[in-house]
Amino acid sequence: MGVTIHDVAKAAGVSVASASRALSGRRKVTADVAERVSRAAAELGYQPNAVAKALRDQTTGTIGMIVPGIGNPFFTTMVEAVERRLQETGRDLLLCSSQYDPLIEARRLETLLSRRVDGLIISPCDIEASAPAVLSAAGRVPLVQLDRYIEAGGTDWVGLDDNAALAQAVEHVAAGGARTVVFAGSRLVNSSARLRLSGFQLATERAGLEARTPLLGEFTHEWGMQAGRLLLGDGPLPDAVICGNDEIAIGLIRALRLGGIRVPHEVMVVGMDDVGHAAMCDPPLTTVAQPVDEMAAEAVRLLEQVRLGRTRAIQRIAIAPRLVVRETSRQRTEGE
Numbered sequence: 067m068g069v070t071i072h073d074v075a076k077a078a079g080v081s082v083a084s085a086s087r088a089l090s091g092r093r094k095v096t097a098d099v100a101e102r103v104s105r106a107a108a109e110l111g112y113q114p115n116a117v118a119k120a121l122r123d124q125t126t127g128t129i130g131m132i133v134p135g136i137g138n139p140f141f142t143t144m145v146e147a148v149e150r151r152l153q154e155t156g157r158d159l160l161l162c163s164s165q166y167d168p169l170i171e172a173r174r175l176e177t178l179l180s181r182r183v184d185g186l187i188i189s190p191c192d193i194e195a196s197a198p199a200v201l202s203a204a205g206r207v208p209l210v211q212l213d214r215y216i217e218a219g220g221t222d223w224v225g226l227d228d229n230a231a232l233a234q235a236v237e238h239v240a241a242g243g244a245r246t247v248v249f250a251g252s253r254l255v256n257s258s259a260r261l262r263l264s265g266f267q268l269a270t271e272r273a274g275l276e277a278r279t280p281l282l283g284e285f286t287h288e289w290g291m292q293a294g295r296l297l298l299g300d301g302p303l304p305d306a307v308i309c310g311n312d313e314i315a316i317g318l319i320r321a322l323r324l325g326g327i328r329v330p331h332e333v334m335v336v337g338m339d340d341v342g343h344a345a346m347c348d349p350p351l352t353t354v355a356q357p358v359d360e361m362a363a364e365a366v367r368l369l370e371q372v373r374l375g376r377t378r379a380i381q382r383i384a385i386a387p388r389l390v391v392r393e394t395s396r397q398r399t400e401g402e
């Protein structure tokens with residue numbers, strides 16, 4: 067058996083109750099007691115018993131988070147933003163990846179619930195298949211959906227205003243002289259994929275641009291390369307390609323350049339997310355930035371409200387994007 071609080075109290079020459087108050091920091095002790103207990107705990111190598119603390123406090127001080135894939139820089143950026151916000155409220159993050167698989171996602175939810183997390187933040191990987199497990203978990207602990215959501219809704223959600231994001235991207239290439247555009251995005255299995263395609267269709271209609279058949283695959287470089295090769299083999303190129311995320315845009319630009327196409331002179335390309343390597347791309351990528359820090363702050367705020375039992379209507383908060391113009395698009399010059 068390791069060092070106990072009784073050992074620490076004996077070594078410090080104080081009662082177990084005083085040692086417990088000094089170590090938990092929950093209630094005041096004199097500076098002398100605090101110093102003696104702190105020194106004894108350090109010298110003995112005392113490790114607080116997290117399980118005992120959880121039973122006593124009815125809280126583990128941890129929040130579970132599940133994202134579709136931690137290999138994607140958007141999700142890692144979002145996780146870091148959430149963790150920073152949780153630290154401000156004295157909570158720790160337990161992170162899982164669903165690996166884009168609803169069955170794995172359901173298992174990870176059960177794992178986190180078995181660890182008695184105080185709440186859950188999830189970006190569901192599948193708009194339909196994720197629903198049963200997400201709604202079941204939401205019935206057991208406070209849960210907020212962040213970034214993606216299930217079609218059934220059912221809980222608070224915070225994410226990007228996708229319609230505004232696609233409107234910014236389409237209006238930008240239209241201002242650069244584009245008349246024919248293509249959307250290269252993800253298959254419609256998640257809310258981000260669906261909202262971006264519909265946002266693109268709405269924006270191109272409003273701008274009077276010719277939208278060609280969308281190219282739908284995955285939010286990956288590989289799919290971007292494949293989409294680029296499809297464009298190269300499919301007759302005249304569009305004036306611009308709007309991509310569902312930066313990974314697709316970077317892969318697509320590489321394929322176009324391997325095919326001898328100059329970006330933006332022959333085809334403009336715009337991405338989405340502005341995390342990771344968009345600015346390091348060659349040429350640097352024009353993209354629509356996601357307000358990840360603001361999204362994370364709202365998600366943690368909403369989760370805390372639910373955890374404190376504040377009854378209110380379900381909140382759905384879509385946060386405004388920000389166009390970041392770099393070098394894969396252009397502005398129409400006078401007289402062009």
Ligand code: RIB
Pocket residue numbers: 138140213214258285310311312313338339
């Ligand atoms: O890059 C992954 C994409 O899917 C991001 O745009 C994010 O919104 C996620 O849903």
